[in-house]
Amino acid sequence: MEFPGEAAGARDASTSPGSPRGTQDQQEDTPRAGQRAARATPHGGTDESSGNPTPLTVVTAALADAFLTAERWAAKELTALGYVVLGVERAAVRHAVTAALEAYPRPPVDAPRQLAAVLALAPGLVRLHRIRSARKPITVLVRRVTAVRARPETASPLLVDTLPELARALDLTVGRLLWLADTRAWNRRSAPSSPLHHYRHEWITRPGRAPRLLEKPMDMLRRTQRTILDELLTMLPVHDAAHGFVAGRSVVTGAAAHTGQQVVVTADLTTFFASVSAPTVYGVFRQAGFAEPLAHVLTGICTHRVPVHVLSAMPAGGSPEERHALRQALAGAHLPQGAPTSPALANTSLRHLDARLSGWAGAVDAVYTRYADDLTFSGGDRLAARPDAFLRGVDRIVQEQGHRLNPAKTRVRRQGVRQSVTGVVVNERTSPGRREVDRLHAILHNAAVHGPASQNRAGHPEFRAHLLGRIGWVEQVNPGRARRLREEFARIVW
Template sequence: MTPNPGHTPAPSIRAVADSLASAFLDAARVPLDPGSGGEVLGHGAAAREHGWNRPVLIAAGASVLGARRRWLSPLVRAVLDAYPRAPFDRPRELAAWIEASAVLGDACAAATARGQHLVLVRHAVYEPVGAASPLPATPAELAGLLGLDIGELAWFADQRGWNRRAGSARLQHYRYEWRARPGRVPRLLEVPGQRLMRLQRQLVHEVLTALPIHPAAHGFVPGRSARTGAAVHAGSHVVIGMDLTTFFARVGRSEITAALRRAGWGEAVAPVLAALATHAVPEAVIRAMPPGGNPEERFALAQALRLPHLPQGAPTSPMLANLAMRRLDDRLLGWAAAVGARYTRYADDLTFSGDQRLAARSDAFIRGVSGIVADCGQRVNERKTRVRPRGTSQRVTGIVVNAHPAVDRRSYDALRAPLHNCARTGPAAQNRENLPYFREHLRGRIDWVVSLTPKREPALRRLWEAIEWEEPGSAPLR
């Protein structure tokens, strides 16, 4: 680090993150062996084995910063935890993750407090995502990308809302299922038909993964997760959790269109893509809303569902919601930074954490958040707002973060009980929801707990190995 005289501009945290991401990925592309003639590996197991590891990335980071800083090792450890494999095809995503990391934020803040700034002796050199694959410029090009003719594209996009008025359920693009929630407003699942579902999944894999997602967003973003979001808040003096109500239904088609335009889509094709991913619910479905919630909440939900919105059940909804929430994320990140706090969002869960400054003005801070949320078209569920000071169980998306991300005892017991009962009475008796992949479901839950709390692994291993599965292939935990 170096003193920061008035004529020497300090690099932004984004510039530091970009440069580190570029250096990490360059370092991971190593020769096969010293005699390989300089051949470089760009992908594959060999690249991960030889170049995507802690010593190599620390050395690469030191080459960017001009020295091996103390915070570089924990940053590299966090990167390898979030990205077990090098994201060669997603450099901007890696840079955004590093930019949002608590380690880098703390390092920049500490340098600023000392009147210094980080030095960059090497800068990012990678090309922007999407430079080699331009976006479809016309509806015809979008139709070609999806394997449709222009008439089929118009049918599925349904920009005039004909589908909402279709008399036969067979002609509707979605099927509907109300989920009652005691004491709360019901939830409507809007599940696309098979062909529309395939088209939306194609959009996710071929188009939406390249969209710019805010660094504060951790839900439904490749390389980020509930764990990476929770890690930002570990060891904080106070953690504030807030929840958005009827989140997807409040993200309208016009917001998606505007977000796509800001992301580089042309004015001819952005409305069509937005229409493919949004939907207005038929009036008969709204009238069938089961009891639950107060009249104001029910009215607000019905009004949102009547307008084209992101359906809860469509594969495109989470990523497009993240894109549309970029303005909200920017404003909340700035609001948090004003009191030295951190901010992350996992879908509709907002989390803030900080020191005594945030704790001392938590009420005013929460009121400010609610105002910003309302100004951005969303609404805070005030009943679910929680202020968790140090000394209480601080949870973020179900993960305890008092010292480091970990699974709480209640969640562990909720997994241990079905494992024990599977060994005692058999898996079939415990699969009460008739899940077709019940074994894989349990394995996934075990892997999740062990990734957060490794000390639980021996006990869970014993329970797993005591289960007798009817079908073959029950591999031991590793």
């Protein structure tokens, strides 16, 4: 899996304490980098190289590792370490030291690959390496391996320094951890019958719309993801506007914010989970305090590339543009719809989008909430006067954050018509709409007849708890109808 720490141009970039001025987290996926945490040695340890000519990326990786062992982040110390790695290569070391000190205000102790990537872009070093390759190549003589450290951003027991420690925390061997992470995407082209696949896939057809793909993790991966959710992701902050998949919040709390408003505007994000890419997820783990190698592995565990044979079996439905966009999103590393970690990671990764949309709504004295992929805005005269212009701004912000709106599901509802937010009527007070209750009854009946998996079309990781929550919501306003729903629920075989 090859991805940067944050996509170029992202507005919500994640940076480490030692990030270069004006840059974002970058990550290169190389075998040497992937092994760094597992074979890290105390500062000052060495790994002898053969002295053969090496590519620039290997040269800069060796220099980055050496620089991060420096007692002081200063030119004299970095130059001396550069000579240890390359020999007396004055020009090459000078270019590398200058690039490092210009880019970083302080040493990026948890980001050796980011530092190596910055050095590999230094114009003087690039030019010198190209010229020298034809006659006397620059070679790595000694490799000093740096031990990267986590930053204590959370109290999670998973926030450790090395790959073996992370494997122990997840009750796995290092080999199994790397196999589950599959950071090189080997399984993407495995045969359909291969026992190495980590996911089961199920296409859900939708009349007139692009199909939806459920990606259900196998037992070992699911247990690992559940541990990551319980011992890390639940500790990460989400925006106050997020009401889906957040403890203590629900469709009711989200809808209650829009009760009795003059106008209610609703919109929908397309391919919600698939649009959250690996670079964004990597940024979440970096912000949580993980050093590069561990953030890379955790990203692999929590994202998925859909195998080629599954994409080729996509059923009919949707426009050519929708199908192409869905196929592209699923082919890349993304949050799988069906993994227990995906809702929490989506909420955390969308904090910046939520903040921008909340600010955009506040500019016209409106209120904003989000339940998963459902966006809702409500307000008075200022929003009611120009809802179309307001929605154009919403669309612009959403696109800048890497997502897209579904125009077919955008609605503007004024007073005098039924105002509904995620199935909750909010004209005067929150109450479940009759259509919503009928739909819930149908889901429960079909789940009892055909099994709960057949009705979990949204890929809720805790579908049983989700249904009980919806029944409890009906119970608040219609105990008699809720009693019949509970009887139907009792017939489901879990």
